[in-house]
Amino acid sequence: MRYLDDKYLLMAPGPVQVSEAAQKAMSEPMIHHRTSAFAEILARVLKNLPAYFQTECPVMILPCTGSGGMEAALVNCFSAGDEIIAIVAGKFGARWADVAEVYGLKVHRLNVKWGHAADIEDVKRMIEEFPNAKGIMTQACETSTGTWQPIKAISKLTRNTEKLLLVDGITAVGCTHLPMDRWHLDVVVAGSQKAFGLPTGLSMVAMSEKAWRANEKATLPRYYFDLKLELEANKIQQTHFSSAVSLIKGLDVVLSDALEHGMDHMIMRTQHLSESMRKAGKAMGMCEYSLSPSPSVTALVPPEPVDAGKLKAHLAEKYNLTVMGGQGDLKGKIVRFGHMGDIGNSDHLAAIEALGYGLKDLGAEISEEQINTVLDQAESFLKMCSNV
């Protein structure tokens, strides 16, 4: 094996590999969140975080998973009975629409074929059909299929109106081009275990001025997810509830590092890793599942006779590589690679190597020579990218 060794490789669409520097910061002796030492860290994190969202709006850090942030987005902007348009192109779109319904919103679902981007004409038609809709909610990247949605185009339909555009950016913020301010996005939600390269446990939520205006009128019940309480606390370098000290210390390291290298660096890196993986996958007989692939997650369909579920299990057992399979109808049909977190070139190449041998082990028509050629090409590509 050229790259594979005993190292455990986590190449899922989150959680992801955590860098040593972040791990070290999180392992320091516990400090209390109501101390000047922590206030200093939190102040720096709150100052640095907006760059990740490409915004000048404040970004709040909630001690919950991304799903909690998605719920926070809804309960802070709407009232029971409000109408909303939900783009449902996969598991997470369906979940967000479900949450809205639980809270008594009238949800108009635009069901999009899995693996496809929403057709902007369909979105327009929905807006015409439901003129009272107070907002549109969509994933930036639908993680369940690795599919990018046409956020910029949708934002053109909402930016000069009072409609809010809510974006689940959980597998997008920080690793894809999703400029909140430039595109006039109103609520953007992120999660710590994705491009931030941290353990699960934080969701970050940014709200535009338009969203804060909607917040004034929104009457859905909220306490734990009350973003106004959080914003007020942040003004005095505190979080409203107990701070998740360890994760926020990890976040401090990650943000400082990202700002040092520039946000473009991480977006380009993710782009390069996904391009490399797509090329390698295709060269080894796999098809890309998504017609609108996101740079953060790559969904690949293995060639006959390989079952994707078996491939996923085999990669874990034999090559110590964790990737994810499909969800719902896609179970056993795709494998999903994440390109976020602390992934070195050698990790990425090892994953390609494992994938090649995994396919071969399970009966795909691929030779060792072909795998080596794919690895050569991937190596050269990454080398070229790092010289750009």
Next chain:
Amino acid sequence: MRYLDDKYLLMAPGPVQVSEAAQKAMSEPMIHHRTSAFAEILARVLKNLPAYFQTECPVMILPCTGSGGMEAALVNCFSAGDEIIAIVAGKFGARWADVAEVYGLKVHRLNVKWGHAADIEDVKRMIEEFPNAKGIMTQACETSTGTWQPIKAISKLTRNTEKLLLVDGITAVGCTHLPMDRWHLDVVVAGSQKAFGLPTGLSMVAMSEKAWRANEKATLPRYYFDLKLELEANKIQQTHFSSAVSLIKGLDVVLSDALEHGMDHMIMRTQHLSESMRKAGKAMGMCEYSLSPSPSVTALVPPEPVDAGKLKAHLAEKYNLTVMGGQGDLKGKIVRFGHMGDIGNSDHLAAIEALGYGLKDLGAEISEEQINTVLDQAESFLKMCSNV
């Protein structure tokens, strides 16, 4: 100095000092939550967790702080318009009542003087006055004052009725005598950064059969905090949302260790540390603030001319010891010591030593000789305790 050295001491009522073993488990390379490796850990944690609550009911782990767990307790048991009796004896009692009001419950507050336990006769009167109340909510230990509430006595008023008894056990579960099943408690909430000795980020919630029956009828909106979704996911060794893998791995270590030593061990240990701190405080001229002190948190009033706020700041600056001050009206009046988490005898004695010298530095009438006598007594007491 006999015990004080450069070590940072965290003796707050949470977050607390994290053990090396837990820290180590949390620092291992990240694994994905939808893997058999994680399922095995989660299964063990879910099996071991009920012992901490002294229950045979399932305990669910939510990725949020204790306040999230308190909100979960309410939204899973009640409907808008339901009446509830809230014992409000401090900051956290007030917060829980506020959450209930946000969700449209009719809250009847029994306001108890801070530092006091609720008078059981008053609780009886409230139940008579509001016969339609569907439950009573109370802290076990009101963390803001270190005060224990008469949970056992209150439980006798609810156990043979359809009323639910909801207990915020955030600074109680695992370190005090709070037998959920024996006392017929219906919902008990805990938090990771307290007796579990972990970073902030998890809340554990246990519900009785009676509470699950109430859950069937409860219509308050819930998704992120939907305990039924969580219970179902737990049956197949998953959490409903992304698992907080690192914290759950830490929890696994903490629970295994606690079960090895026996739950009584930790309850006794907390009892001993608080007794020791109370004795030492009194011997150094301090008063106990609470008339019903909880073993988990000790609130002390410094002697004239010492201001508690200045004492807290001085202990942090000069002796590297973090304790908490008072909240609300108690600001500047008390200092609060927590007795949870990974506290060795030498840590505890160092905290007493710092307290003694801190008082002396700020003008209290106390000599070095007196401090040494207090330390001798504390040492003997802890030695005696460990021989029991």
